Amino acid sequence: MPVSSLKINPPERRITFHADMDSFFASVEVRERPELKGMPVVVGSDPKGGSGRGVVSTCSYEARKYGIHSAMPISQAYRLCPDAVFLPVNMKLYVGVSAKIMELLKGFADRFQQVSVDEAYLVPGPEITDFEEATLYALRIKDEVQKQEGVTCSVGVGPNKLIAKIASDFQKPDGLTVVRPEDVRDFLFPLPVSKIPGIGEKTADTLKSMGLNRVEELANCDVQLLSGKFGKMGLRMKQLANGLDFREVREKESVKSISRHGTFAEDTSDPVKITGSLDLLAEIVHSSLLKNRLLFKTVVLTVRFEDFSTYTRSKTIPIWTSDIFVIKRTAIQLLSEFIGNRKLRLVGIGVTKLRERDEKQTLITDF
Numbered sequence: 001m002p003v004s005s006l007k008i009n010p011p012e013r014r015i016t017f018h019a020d021m022d023s024f025f026a027s028v029e030v031r032e033r034p035e036l037k038g039m040p041v042v043v044g045s046d047p048k049g050g051s052g053r054g055v056v057s058t059c060s061y062e063a064r065k066y067g068i069h070s071a072m073p074i075s076q077a078y079r080l081c082p083d084a085v086f087l088p089v090n091m092k093l094y095v096g097v098s099a100k101i102m103e104l105l106k107g108f109a110d111r112f113q114q115v116s117v118d119e120a121y122l123v124p125g126p127e128i129t130d131f132e133e134a135t136l137y138a139l140r141i142k143d144e145v146q147k148q149e150g151v152t153c154s155v156g157v158g159p160n161k162l163i164a165k166i167a168s169d170f171q172k173p174d175g176l177t178v179v180r181p182e183d184v185r186d187f188l189f190p191l192p193v194s195k196i197p198g199i200g201e202k203t204a205d206t207l208k209s210m211g212l213n214r215v216e217e218l219a220n221c222d223v224q225l226l227s228g229k230f231g232k233m234g235l236r237m238k239q240l241a242n243g244l245d246f247r248e249v250r251e252k253e254s255v256k257s258i259s260r261h262g263t264f265a266e267d268t269s270d271p272v273k274i275t276g277s278l279d280l281l282a283e284i285v286h287s288s289l290l291k292n293r294l295l296f297k298t299v300v301l302t303v304r305f306e307d308f309s310t311y312t313r314s315k316t317i318p319i320w321t322s323d324i325f326v327i328k329r330t331a332i333q334l335l336s337e338f339i340g341n342r343k344l345r346l347v348g349i350g351v352t353k354l355r356e357r358d359e360k361q362t363l364i365t366d367f
Helices: 024-032 074-080 091-106 131-149 161-168 181-188 201-209 215-219 223-230 232-241 271-291 324-335
Strands: 016-021 041-044 056-059 085-087 111-116 119-123 153-158 176-178 257-268 294-305 310-321 344-352
Touching: 016 091, 016 131, 016 161, 024 041, 024 056, 024 091, 041 074, 056 074, 074 085, 091 111, 091 119, 091 131, 091 271, 119 161, 131 153, 131 176, 153 161, 161 176, 161 181, 181 215, 201 257, 215 232, 223 232, 257 271, 257 294, 271 294, 271 324, 271 344, 294 324, 310 324, 324 344
Parallel strands: 041 085, 153 176
Antiparallel strands: 016 119, 016 153, 041 056, 111 119, 257 344, 294 310, 294 344
């Protein structure tokens, strides 16, 4: 059934913003140490002269010119630019800065949704009636973030979350891209299919094998063909390629679990790459725990092999904690069952059995 024949009654649409901090961890480090401005800065594990394990958490745009990027093995980053400034992850600092930025952004929003430590959606109040006013409003947001917190952000403005998200990445760093409803197709159609959120490398490769390289080709593809290949995701991809996204911007309900998953660029059985990725995912999960002032008792590991078979393992510990080393140590213990000759496509870490932190409580971290 072509998308044009679908009978959908979407909720009221409103101008949507997506604010995305630029190279957030590295930017905060440069803010703290102005002498690093203009230098290639890499935040992540200790490179140990090129023999270090672990991965790049993020890096400055100057470092990216050398080919360094997030989730790259730290040893490879060192080989690409041994003169870069390598700094350890200081999650407590980043979470603190993030909390201030998010509170600032909420002040501009009628509806607000934080989606990570460095990005959020917001819908302005009814006083913003058109995209000309929205453009000026976005400039105010960018200016306030820069003045109050000393970092830059890129903002995308569009008629829905999809367009705002893609637009925020369009002119990084310190960018502003505004896409009006009448310009959505002109904006989307020339882009590669990989620019659609949720279309990863493997899916993009499958689409390319079907002759679908650009968003326009995906948008015009027969939905039966897509559904036959991808199931329900086929229809979803076609809708997104046509700029249709009916998700609302809304504050998340009370958190019951926190998890993050990462897909490898290439399926791997390399324990260094796998444990390095787990290390980065643990940092992200931990930052969410701190942001939400939560403790956990259960750590959950997810692995997906190259044949897409997926397994989860969990371990409940005897005490409530938010200790990142407990997350990492438990995840590595659970991972040991799966390290071998078979290649992994994805790993994930989660924490559950959550409760709010009692500031008077003394936390025990050894068990």
